[in-house]
Amino acid sequence: MTRLYNEPSAFAxxxxxxxxxxxxxWVRRVSxxxxxxxxxxPDSVALVIGGGSGHYPAFAGLVGQGLAHGAAMGNLFASPSAQQVYNVAKAADNGGGVLLGYGNYAGDVLHFTQAQDKLRAEGIDCRSIAVTDDISSAPLAERHKRRGIAGDLTVFKVAAAAAEAGYSMDAVVGIAERANDRTRSFGVAFTGCTLPGADHPLFSVPEGRMAVGMGIHGEPGIGETDIPTADELAELLVKDLLAEIPDGLSAHGARVVPILNGLGSVKYEELFVVYRRVAQLLSEAGIEAVDPQVGELVTSFDMAGTSLTLFWLDSELEELWxxxxxxxAFRRGAVSAQALDAEQLTMGAEQQSVIPDASEESKTAAPMVLAALDAAKAVVDANVEELGRIDAIAGDGDHGIGMxxxxxxAVAAAAEAVERxxxxxxxLNLAADAWADKAGGTSGALWGMALRAVGQSMGxxxxxxxxxVAAGVAEAKRSIMDFGKARVGDKTLVDVLAPFSEALTAAVQGGASLREAWGAAATVAEQSAEATANLLPLMGRARPHAEKSLGTPDAGAVSMALIVRAIHNTLAGNTAGKISVKETA
Incomplete structure (x- = not known):
């Protein structure tokens, strides 16, 4: 468990x-x-990597000469927001374009893509590489759906070396894609990890058992088995990885970088015992191990587990590696480095947002917006543990914490905006930005989009x-469905947002007041959230374990239904009663 912290919310x-x-x-702080x-x-490609905090040395430990130029750091186990990625990219840009590198998770894809679009709109050549090395997370035919784990290191290292050598953007992207195509990883876990302030782990593994294929955020594995000996574990990892050698390659005569990664609580001495047998097995298969790496490279707080990565080299990839x-957290050879001057070291610091002019009518309504957000805060606080429990059925269990x-x-930003x-x-716009920045993850991106859509519609x-308001909610629905690609029936918050929006619009067009229309639509939202219990997830981290969630409503759908009901209570002047998950699911 995580023992040393102050306020859990301030940990990251x-x-x-x-x-x-x-x-x-090596590093300076930027927003x-x-x-x-x-x-x-100057004029070289900049590699900006990133993801959630809680995985050190990934991602900040890989920033330095010959490696990444910057790292966007989200909250614990939550992707950085689009604004965070954009800020780091702007600070790291050398004039030759920016390559964004991240693990293939829904929240990271959403946020890094938004940042990429914003950078491109400013004329900056920006590309992306989503690492997909984890063979347990999707079949070979759907390799584009696989998540990124310790294979991040191989892709980032060779892409950064190519950038350092003066390769063009096209060439750097080509190297990154080739490294990703030649990297395979497979992991196991013995215990779950506990976030700061939590009194129980995000997931658990039965005593004496090992989860096979466990993800670094606590995503359930593909199965369980009794804990093997060190040699038996090595044999399992190597066997599964050699069953999927990259196209056009064979084991005999291959040169491969093996990376045995500790996930947080497995000691180095244990890893060396396992690697002893890994090295033997690779040699028996005719593979030459090049520059083996054994240690903690992508962790998961105090998770007890390990993963093996095989990076299949060619002459160019080997030279770059x-x-x-x-x-x-990663040093090799000698590099020359010159420190930035004092002015450059402070570039990229956070600045207070500008408050545009507003009419007195809009200013008068602003406290009601704050009250609605306050109501949402109260209902999330009252249900945070239950939302996490629902999410843990087939996901990583952090939905409540992220919300x-x-x-x-959002409430803090809104309160400051009202005061100013x-x-x-x-x-609402400033609340949206704050929500996306601090929550991160998929839900952070989507709620940020939703609040901004309503804020822009209200003006x-x-x-x-x-x-x-109804037009803003409709635009939120459209934006989220277009960007996230989710549809009704995929078991996401869209299963609540879409019918809620349609009911709200219909009631408003029928002449109902905002309070009346919102109340009727909130009832539809609650019914829709409950109905997700009968669906199988087709999107996000829960997708590989769909059957586990049957009979349990989607956590994102439930939290949205809770919030819209809490907002209705505020509009109706009824803020006395607490709303619980049990009333919506």
Whole structure:
């Protein structure tokens, strides 16, 4: 368990602060993460990597000469927001374009793609590589759906070395894609991990058993078995990885980088015992091990587990893999580095947002927007543990925590905006940005999009009315469905948002007031959330374990139904009663 922390909600920020304070030779703090504190070659490609915190050395430990130029750092087990990725990319850009690298998780794909679009709109050549090395997360025929785990290191290292060598953007992307195609990983876990402030792990493994194919966020594995001996574990890992050799290659005579990765609680000595047998098995298969890596490279807090990665080399990939690098958690050879000057070290710091002018009618309505967000905060706080329990059935169990982080940040931003005289639309827009930034993950991205859509529809020039709110909710539905690609029936929050929006619009067009229309639509939302119990998930981390969630409603759908009912209570002037999950699911 995580024992040393202050406020759990401040853990990620305080961790980053301490990391920068202790590694200033390599990194500087920028809004959204860290960037190199040393000079990079002008007009070269910049590699910006990232993901949720809680996986050190990934991702901040890989920033330095010969490796990444910056790392966007999300909250615990939550992808960084699009704004965080954008901020780090702007700070790291050398003038030759930016390559974004991340593990293939829904939240990361959403946020990094949004950041990529924003950078491209500014004329910056921006590309992406989503690492897909985990063979347990999808079959070979659907390799594009696989998640990224310790194979992140191989892709990032060779792409960064190519950028350092002056390769063009097209060539750097080509190297990254080739490395991804030649990287395979497989992992196991013996115990779950416990986030700061939690009194139980995100998941558990029965005593004496081992979860096979476990993900680094606590995603359930593909099965369980008795805990093997070290040699038996090595044989399992090598056997499964050699069953899927990259196209066009054969084991005999191949040169491969093996990476035996500890997930947090397995000691180095244990890893060496396992690697002893891994090395024997690779040699027996005719494979030459090149530069083996044994240690903690992508962790999961205190999870007890390990993964094996095989990176199948060619001459160019081998040269790039062995190229010098100097980062806090990965050093090889000698590099020359020159520190940035004082002014450059402070570039990318956070700045207070500008409050645009607003009409008195809109300013007068702004406190009601804050009250609605406050109601959402209260209902999330009251149900955070149950939302996490529902999410853990087939996912990673962090939905409640993520929602809590997001709504707390949204309320704080909204309260500051109201105090500074913002109109209703700006209050929601700033709340949206704060929710996405602090929550991260898929739900952070989607709730940020939803609040912003409603905020932009309301605007700051007039007092919000039912038609504007309904139009904003409809736009939120359209944006989320277009961007996230989810449809009704996929067992996501869309299963609540779509019927809620349709009911709200119909009631408003029928002449109902906002309070009346919202109340009727909230009932539809609750019914729709309950109905997701009968669905199998077709999107996100729960998809590979769909059957486990049958009979349990979707956590994102439930949280949305809770929030819209809490907002209705605020509109109706009824804020006394608490709403629980049991009333919606």
């Amino acid at each position: 920020d305080e961790m980053i602060e301490g990391f920068v304070a202790s590694h200033g030779r 959204g993460g860290v960037a190199r504190s040393t000079r990079s070659t 062995l190229a010098p690098a100097d980062a806090p 809590e982080r997001g709504i707390h940040a 005289g913002a109109g209703a639309g700006t209050v 700051d020039s007039e007092r919000p009315n039912a038609a504007a």
